[in-house]
Amino acid sequence: MKKQALADRREFLKTVAGGVAAASVVGFPHVSRAQTKLVLGLWDHWVPGENAVLKEIIEAWGKANKVEITIDFITSIGEKLQATAAAESRAGTGHDIMAFVTWDGTKYKDKLEPMNDVADALIKKYGPYNENATYLNFQDGKWVTLPSPIGSHTYPLETRMDLWKKHAGIDVQDIFPADVKKRDKRKVDAWDWKMFLAGAKKVHAAGFPAGMSIAENTDSNDWLGPLFASYGSTFVTPKGDITIESNATLEALEYLKELTKYLPPDIYAWDDGSNNRWLISGKGSAVINPPSAWTVAKRDQPAVAAQVWHHDAPRGAKGRWRGSLPFTWGVWKFAKNKSAAKDLLLHLGQKEQQWKLITASQGYDMPQQNSFLDHPIWQEIEPPKGGQYNYPIRGDEKLIVCGYPAKQDLAAQIYTRYPIPHMVSRVTQKGENPKEAMKWAAKEIATYMRG
Amino acid sequence: MEVALPRPRAAREPFLTRSLDNERLLAAILLAPAVLILAVFIAYPFVMGVWLSLSSTSVGNPGEFVGLKNFLKAWDDSIFRTAFGNTFFYTFWATVFKLSLGMWVALLLNRHFRGKRLVRAAMLLPFIIPTVLSTFAWRWMFDPTFSVLNWTLYKAGLIATKLPFLSDSTWAMWCAISINTWRGMPFFAITLLAGLQTINPDLHEAASLDGANAWRRFWHVTWPLLKPVTLVVVVFSVIQTFSDFQLIYVLTGGGPANSTHLVATYAYQIGVGAGLLGEGAAISLFMLPVLFFVVWMQLRYLRRLEGA
Known part of the structure; x- marks a missing residue:
């Protein structure tokens, strides 16, 4: 079983992240699944076309990794995104991955799965997050949420x-x-x-x-x-x-x-x-x-x-x-497929994906790692x-x-x-x-x- | 020889029929849906609200029992005290204007004139349009940058600089009161009109023959007969105005500098905006004793009128 996981991990890194830095993070990523499901609650971007690009990236990853994907794009108008997160945190059920506006990670930090493995892998590969993103996401010795370029400005x-x-x-x-x-x-x-x-x-x-x-x-x-x-x-x-x-x-x-x-x-x-x-x-x-x-x-x-x-x-x-105001991604502790969720977030954090997303947002989305700021847009x-x-x-x-x-x-x-x-x-x-x-x-x- | 025929066995009525014959049981069955709806949609949220107000619950934290701490904390908050005072001010003046204008319009509409039905129907428009929609329209008219009212007054040469409709505390509050009056007045007018139409015209005729002028006829004939209807309308209006949320939320968001916050909008800001559900619930519950007192006083007065 363990051997199989390791083999799949290598496969994942080859196909998705180029098999570079993340491979050295012990026990991460965990791709090894047969027909799992992931449900995502993502911010409904105001830039036309951005949602479609994000959806395409996520669905391609799902297809390659045999993960059935469901995405709900939720508007932040009328604080619906925040209300959804609040309802899910109270109900203890809902999306596996949730997009959060600036302070929501802080509000739900005790209900979120620590993201240290994903953040550490991305830091190792692309350098540190900026101080503001670190202040907001890294609390009490752990990454309560993962800085997201989408919506950050x-x-x-x-x-x-x-x-x-x-x-x-x-x-x-x-x-x-x-x-x-x-x-x-x-x-x-x-x-x-x-x-x-x-x-x-x-x-x-x-x-x-x-x-x-x-x-x-x-x-x-x-x-x-x-x-x-x-x-x-x-x-x-x-x-x-x-x-x-x-x-x-x-x-x-x-x-x-x-x-x-x-x-x-x-x-x-x-x-x-x-x-x-x-x-x-x-x-x-x-x-x-x-x-x-x-x-x-x-x-x-x-x-x-x-x-x-x-x-x-x-x-x-x-x-x-x-x-x-950086936006963040979080994985609920009650999520059914935490490891798949983390793998997907690691995939989204790769330069190739970030590049596409920044382009799709017409430069509005601001990556939180300085090494991405050389995007030509x-x-x-x-x-x-x-x-x-x-x-x-x-x-x-x-x-x-x-x-x-x-x-x-x-x-x-x-x-x-x-x-x-x-x-x-x-x-x-x-x-x-x-x-x-x-x-x-x-x-x-x-x-x-x-x- | 006498033959005893077997007595036909009385057909036993089905259980449901027998049950429905029992008046008590039938009443309980018929009441059950209403009780269930009230329990789920009124009683449960209310009890939950009371529980939240006594706890330190926030959006990400179940919290624990803290007694009256949230109420004391709210009272110590200067913004809450402003919002509490604003709620009384807003309710008082909006109700006064709605009642006076509503009465005036009702008296006008009680007369016979051509197009009476059309006018009566048109008058209800502000009341029919959803509050959020009409308040958005008003917000654009008062918009700090693009106010059509300022533009019109300026073009007409009546003002030299923009009027600070929503950027000045006093102006903003009176703008909110005006919109509430505009929206709520038709409810007063139409209800009072219904009340006016139940008054026997002979009474007015008799008063006229006795030499009473219009004002004395109103004061001694119309008003006493209209008082019960008026009190009911006022009670409804006070309840709705005191707990108003949509209008302020859309128009000013409580600003500038908290000057138009009402208890409901401030409770929302604390409960939902800041995520402090316990404190937000405590703030909103401050409305309860006030409304209870108003309703109790007015219903008591109404009962006394009916008894007289």
């Missing part, structure tokens, strides 16, 4: 290069060209929040304000979290000390008080789609968003899309941070040519999810209950004293910690 600045060049005298294409080797360090270093504010004032005066949401939505977390981090403000330490009441937070709040004077006054009522609309309206000169905003513009306002350049966030005193996709080259991290930025570096359970609360956008709006919209707003946020977070 970052939050670069999407700037109308024509408007910023004309009205603010800032050429973002020149600072962040579509080739990292051509970057001028002096110019990149000068791109900080102070410079962004100066530019924001000018484009506002010209009638083309930048627009970033400060409301109960994920987009707000995904630019405010990095901004606070770039000022050195952390909300809670990994040990659980509440540190939001700090000079760094105060400084960031004072900065936002000034910046919001030059943003649209209605950002406090924006939803996650508002910045897309702001960009395609032709009035917005910059938003912070994944390329979905550009995709909408390409469809509805091609002239606007042709002027959108994706690039790095401004630098603060403590570095340059960019928001990121971000160089090629247009208009403008090279406009998404900087969508993956190319320079000195660090990826972060709002709530980091608090322990993941608490960070998930900080993310999903929006105390950070609320703290900011108390200062910038309601005129509350920043120290009072910080005190309020600290009290809120302390409430979350009471358990």
Whole structure:
């Protein structure tokens, strides 16, 4: 039996993964089955055609390995994907493999099969996952979920290069060209929040304000979290000390008080789609968003899309941070075919498959291992040519999810209950004293910690 | 000789027939489906909700009994207190507007005019359209960037800058109240109209002959007779408005800065968004005593009216 398993393992590695690194991981993979079944609950991708490519890859693997595949593509609209995971975790039955949005792995970590064998095999072959993905997936000494490229995205600045060049005298294409080797360090270093504010004032005066949401939505977390981090403000330490009441937070709040004077006054009522609309309206000169905003513009306002350049966030005193929401894959402990599920995930993690998926998503899906960032799509996709080259991290930025570096359970609360956008709006919209707003946020977070 | 013929043996009725002849058993059988439905869809979720509120259950964790901790925690949360206050404010003003406008429309529709039936049917449209759908339409009209209302007012020269319909706390709350009024008013109007039509016109005629003007006729004839219907409508409306979810969820999501959160939307954010089922259930249960009190007070008043 054991010999048979080993023989099949070799076969698998030959046919699927090229028989390289994963072969050295003892006891993994486990392909050796006769007519097993796998049921997958996957995210229903918004990019047309991506689901079909993913389905084709998985079904081909199923055919080669005699695994009967059933795939349910579940939308995240109306939080249906999250609701499905919640229902399955309670019922103790459902899909074998489940796609999770950013924080769901944390919520279900005790109900998920550790993915150490798969993650270790992929790390050995392709290098480490980025720090943000590791923070979210590697908890309590184990990989509770596996970082997935599908749906994972970052939050670069999407700037109308024509408007910023004309009205603010800032050429973002020149600072962040579509080739990292051509970057001028002096110019990149000068791109900080102070410079962004100066530019924001000018484009506002010209009638083309930048627009970033400060409301109960994920987009707000995904630019405010990095901004606070770039000022050195952390909300809670990994040990659980509440540190939001700090000079760094105060400084960031004072900065936002000034910046919001030059943003649209209605950002406090924006939803996650508002910045897309702001960009395609032709009035917005910059938003912070994944390329979905550009995709909408390409469809509805091609002239606007042709002027959108994706690039790095401004630098603060403590570095340059960019928001990121990785998606993950998990295998329930109650799954009937855990070994087959892991084998499939290992297969999906191979470069050949990742390459196809990144292409199918038109570059939206962001791999979490840096060695995959040399995919040519971000160089090629247009208009403008090279406009998404900087969508993956190319320079000195660090990826972060709002709530980091608090322990993941608490960070998930900080993310999903929006105390950070609320703290900011108390200062910038309601005129509350920043120290009072910080005190309020600290009290809120302390409430979350009471358990 | 007398021959005793065998007595015909009484045919024994089938068990089912005999059972159905038993009134108690029949009542139980007929009630069973309703009881089952109530037990599965009302009682079980309610009991489950109470249990969840007393536990530390989250989406990935069965939790344990924590007593009243979730309730105390919620009360200590400033956002919850805001949401709780908002719920009273929203319910009070929406009900006041729905009642006043509904009464006014009902009195108008009670008159005879051409196209009366068409107007009555058209008036029900806001009530018929699904809340989510109509609120989406309103959201677009109030949209921060593309508001058609702002555009119209601006083009008409009535405003110089955009009105902050949904981005300002006060404006956003009044927008929500207006939409709730728009949607709920037809229910008031049509029910009150039904009540008005049961009032004998002779009473009004007699009052007129006695020299009562329109206001006195309304106050002394119409209103006392309409009071029971009005109270029933108000009770229904208060229950629905106090536990409103869809409108706020779609229109503002509770924002800006929690200023329009109601108890139901905040319970959803905590229970589903943050995955804290126990805390979410506790927050939603704060509605129960309030609604119970309102219903009890109004039904008590209604009974007193009926007894008078």
